[in-house]
Amino acid sequence: xxxxxxxxxxxxxxxxxxxxxxxxxxxxxIQPREIVTVVGPNGxxxxxxxxxxxxxxxxxxxxxxxARGLRIGYVPQRxxxxxxxxxxxxxxxxxxxRVSDAQAAAVLERTGVPxxxxxxxxxxxxxxxxxxxxxxxLLNDPQLLVLxxxxxxLDQPGIVAFYRLIEEVRQETGVAVLMVSHDLLVVMRxxxxxxxxxxxxxxxxxxxxxxxxxxxxxxxxxxxxxxxALYRHHHDHDHDHVxxxxxxxxxxxxxxHREG
Amino acid sequence: MLDDFLIRALIxxxxxxxxxxxxGSFVVWRRMAYFGDSTSHAAILxxxxxxxxxxxxxxxxLAVAVGMALLVxxxxxxxxxxxxxxxxxxxxxxxxxxxxxxxxxxxRMNLDAFLFGDILAVTRSDLVWIWGGALAVLGxxxxxxxxxxxxxVNEELAVAAGINPKFERLILSLALxxxxxxxxxxxxxxxxxxxxxxxxxxxxxxxxxxxxxxGSATFIGALAVVCGLFASLRLDTPAGPSxxxxxxxxxxxxxxxxxx
Ligand SMILES: Nc1ncnc2c1ncn2[C@@H]1O[C@H](COP(=O)(O)OP(=O)(O)OP(=O)(O)O)[C@@H](O)[C@H]1O
Ligand SMILES: [Mg+2]
Numbered sequence: 001x002x003x004x005x006x007x008x009x010x011x012x013x014x015x016x017x018x019x020x021x022x023x024x025x026x027x028x029x030i031q032p033r034e035i036v037t038v039v040g041p042n043g044x045x046x047x048x049x050x051x052x053x054x055x056x057x058x059x060x061x062x063x064x065x066x067a068r069g070l071r072i073g074y075v076p077q078r079x080x081x082x083x084x085x086x087x088x089x090x091x092x093x094x095x096x097x098r099v100s101d102a103q104a105a106a107v108l109e110r111t112g113v114p115x116x117x118x119x120x121x122x123x124x125x126x127x128x129x130x131x132x133x134x135x136x137x138l139l140n141d142p143q144l145l146v147l148x149x150x151x152x153x154l155d156q157p158g159i160v161a162f163y164r165l166i167e168e169v170r171q172e173t174g175v176a177v178l179m180v181s182h183d184l185l186v187v188m189r190x191x192x193x194x195x196x197x198x199x200x201x202x203x204x205x206x207x208x209x210x211x212x213x214x215x216x217x218x219x220x221x222x223x224x225x226x227x228x229a230l231y232r233h234h235h236d237h238d239h240d241h242v243x244x245x246x247x248x249x250x251x252x253x254x255x256x257h258r259e260g
Numbered sequence: 261m262l263d264d265f266l267i268r269a270l271i272x273x274x275x276x277x278x279x280x281x282x283x284g285s286f287v288v289w290r291r292m293a294y295f296g297d298s299t300s301h302a303a304i305l306x307x308x309x310x311x312x313x314x315x316x317x318x319x320x321x322l323a324v325a326v327g328m329a330l331l332v333x334x335x336x337x338x339x340x341x342x343x344x345x346x347x348x349x350x351x352x353x354x355x356x357x358x359x360x361x362x363x364x365x366x367x368r369m370n371l372d373a374f375l376f377g378d379i380l381a382v383t384r385s386d387l388v389w390i391w392g393g394a395l396a397v398l399g400x401x402x403x404x405x406x407x408x409x410x411x412x413v414n415e416e417l418a419v420a421a422g423i424n425p426k427f428e429r430l431i432l433s434l435a436l437x438x439x440x441x442x443x444x445x446x447x448x449x450x451x452x453x454x455x456x457x458x459x460x461x462x463x464x465x466x467x468x469x470x471x472x473x474x475g476s477a478t479f480i481g482a483l484a485v486v487c488g489l490f491a492s493l494r495l496d497t498p499a500g501p502s503x504x505x506x507x508x509x510x511x512x513x514x515x516x517x518x519x520x
């Protein structure tokens with residue numbers, strides 16, 4: 001196993017004033033070239049996990065190790081841009097590292113918003129802004145993309161194109177991707193590994209493993225049935241991944257997989 | 261040529277504007293108006309201390325402004341509300357300064373010059389202080405420019421790019437302390453933050469990028485200094501307030517001309 005780009009060890013995070021930790025004893029890592037998706041209900045701590053990995057929130061215990069000089073392209077779940085600051089899309093793409101006009105034009109083309117350079121950021125639609133954020137994250141050859149609900153506000157073709165783009169970029173540059181998403185069906189198809197979060201890691205593993213896991217089905221109910229159906233025919237034949245099926249605390253249960 | 265008090269006043273005002281255009285833009289973008297106001301009011305304590313220990317008042321005001329910025333950073337870091345901390349510290353410092361001034365005979369006579377400014381009385385050595393300080397501020401801002409802009413656009417994006425927003429905030433506080441020290445003779449403690457905010461606010465309507473806004477604010481500030489000084493001469497009005505009134509007029513015109 002190569003060295004992880006980013007690795008959390010037994011990480012616990014509490015927000016000030018709250019008695020229960022938002023995340024308890026989370027351990028996880030991201031390898032180069034890997035697409036990892038975090039799923040979980042609202043308030044389950046997905047954004048907190050992402051922010052803790054990036055060093056944006058303090059840990060109560062545990063630690064996070066980041067590869068030295070790691071270049072991260074980040075798209076937060078919510079970005080507030082101060083309206084008092086005039087800012088064109090072109091200028092925004094050059095923050096904090098300046099890029100050439102050609103690079104800016106190319107990346108906007110890729111994310112489906114060509115020719116937007118001279119528009120004010122504050123005057124963009126929600127979906128356009130989301131695409132510009134993604135474009136900025138893709139610049140400067142990142143080793144890891146961290147995307148918190150990156151498809152929010154995108155139209156349906158936009159969502160499909162988004163996942164295709166991520167896969168393409170990974171093929172080209174070998175970038176690793178950590179993504180938070182609610183598009184369960186697409187996630188299951190687009191990820192190498194899925195982490196199911198609910199204050200702790202409930203279950204994790206390949207999409208096949210997670211979609212069959214009882215914890216996952218307990219969390220997502222009917223929607224999980226859909227993703228399970230997607231994999232049911234695989235599951236009977238594919239037991240290589242069972243050892244990757246890791247259980248978090250409070251998720252103890254008996255394995256229902258037939259031994260192969 | 262420097263023998264003419266009007267020329268000296270012009271050079272002093274234009275030197276100050278070199279720093280306030282860019283720094284004032286940050287004050288507007290980051291909503292630091294109250295912080296600027298508080299720092300400049302607190303500087304009166306610095307003036308009193310300088311007189312008491314007979315040192316150049318530039319050093320005393322600089323020391324008090326820096327001390328206040330550090331104290332505010334420390335207290336807000338401990339969970340105190342920014343507004344309250346500023347209000348308490350700045351006004352205590354102002355009151356203490358006024359109290360101290362009443363015991364210092366040399367200052368009691370001259371207090372008005374520091375509250376309302378006395379640009380027509382600047383000496384050659386004042387010019388050295390003012391230009392030295394203004395160039396230091398400009399150098400500081402240019403040196404950190406990309407980081408400062410990124411941290412002002414969005415702190416989360418800045419942190420992910422390896423920028424420390426707390427450090428950048430400290431750089432701005434230091435720049436603000438220097439501006440307060442050099443501006444107190446020119447426009448007076450009561451109007452320093454107007455010198456920062458009004459030209460920048462007027463520039464907002466004309467600008468499409470942060471750089472254009474900083475540049476236009478500098479230009480508008482310079483225009484206000486020149487027009488304000490001549491108005492003060494012709495109409496026999498106090499110079500500092502005249503400069504601010506001209507900037508305010510430019511702001512009003514910008515509102516009408518660029519109403520979108
Ligand atoms: N700054 C904060 N201060 C206090 N509590 C917070 C803060 N940020 C998040 N929380 C709490 O932490 C918990 C997890 O929040 P988080 O944003 O990580 O959830 P999430 O899984 O990303 O949810 P969503 O799907 O809605 O984005 C929530 O209960 C939330 O109320
Ligand atoms: Mg979230």
